[in-house]
Amino acid sequence: MKCPYCHHDETQVIDTRVPEDGNTIRRRRRCAHCDKRFTTYERVELTMPxxxxxxxxxxxxxxxxxxxxxxxxxxxxxxxxxxxxxxxxxxxxxxxxxxxxxxxxxxxxxxxxxxxxxxxxxxxxxxxxxxxxxxxxxxxxxxxxxxxxx
CATH class of the missing domain: 1.10.246 (Serum Albumin; Chain A, Domain 1)
Structure with a gap:
């Protein structure tokens, strides 16, 4: 995952949480280059044929x-x-x-x-x-x- 601040390729997951609905995963990340933190969300993407x-x-x-x-x-x-x-x-x-x-x-x-x-x-x-x-x-x-x- 690229850092949204400096666009460096190396980021580290520092915390992962699954909300109550269980449909997403929230991850806190830290950039290895600029040390800034940001949040990403993962969710399943289902596409009908x-x-x-x-x-x-x-x-x-x-x-x-x-x-x-x-x-x-x-x-x-x-x-x-x-x-x-x-x-x-x-x-x-x-x-x-x-x-x-x-x-x-x-x-x-x-x-x-x-x-x-x-x-x-x-x-x-x-x-x-x-x-x-x-x-x-x-x-x-x-x-x-x-x-x-x-």
Whole structure:
């Protein structure tokens, strides 16, 4: 860590503290050259992967869009807000755990379908019918049979 005063490369950590929230580390440092002290903070930087759409364009992951999609499928269904929040959290955790910088939109859609199947079978069918662009009744029947499996 460079000294902010003299820009010397050698600094020494003289004290380290973890605040109550546990999300950061506070370090007091001393410059070996000018002997001045300063504070630095370390925190985890998590970045969600970019979403690669079918047409090849890339966009940032937007939790609000994910929530809107889930809420549309779950409209007028008996699913609590806490259950939706938990589903969104699980999807975000899976995306982060993948370690990928980019994820194709199809993978995200599959994660959403998996969570909807857990939450509500009707919402799962609603989402699947739009997501997979059902064109006839047989595709609905297949989706219903898939939903019954779990």
């Amino acid at each position: 970019s979403i690669v759409k079918k047409n090849g364009s890339r966009t940032e992951f937007e939790p609000a869009k994910l929530r809107a999609s889930l809420m549309l499928a779950l409209r007028k269904r008996p699913v609590s807000a806490e259950a939706v929040d938990t589903a969104i959290q699980r999807i975000e955790e899976k995306l982060l755990a993948s370690g990928e910088r980019e994820v194709i939109s199809g993978h995200l859609g599959e994660l959403v379908m998996r969570e909807l199947k857990r939450l509500d079978k009707i919402a799962y069918i609603r989402f699947a019918s739009v997501y997979k662009s059902f064109e006839d009744v047989s595709e609905f029947v297949e989706a219903i049979q898939e939903a019954k499996k779990t």
